[in-house]
Amino acid sequence: MPHDEAPTQHTGGCLCGGVRFRIDGPFGVVVNCHCTMCRKAQGCAFATNASVARKDFVLLKGAELITEFESSKGKYRCFCRTCGSPIYSRRVDDDASVRVRFGTLDGDPGARAVAHVCIDSMAPWFELTDELPRFDSDRRSMTKK
Helix, strand or coil, X not given: CCCCCCCCCEEEECCCCCCEEEECCCCCCCEEECCHHXXXXXXXXXXXXXXXXXXXXXXXECHHHEEEEEEECCEEEEEECXXXXXXEEEECCEEEEEEEEHHHECCXXXXXXXXXXXXXXXXXXXXXXXXXXXXXXXXXXXXXX
């Protein structure tokens, strides 16, 4: 496989190893989300995530350990109830995909973030030093913060 071609199968799991999953298809757009909810759910400055087709997200073990929290109307953050690792999120109005947290992947996903989103609620103690495009929460307006 050429170096610039990302593999289409990835594995991942939670901190305690109770939840394991496989992704059998490509990632959607990868972003670094700086919204308050992502920061609090991840416990860090931002969450790097991307959508994957629901049919391509396969729980290999630990389905019984997945707990869901409705963080906003119709959006569920799904995590391991044993160790608290955030695994993915899902939306009621989008049965076709889930958003996977890149920090739970085992290896290099081959895909990279293309933008910082929700920077209007970015942690005040974090400084962006890269040249990726930056979007406010409404994701329509670019800013130069």
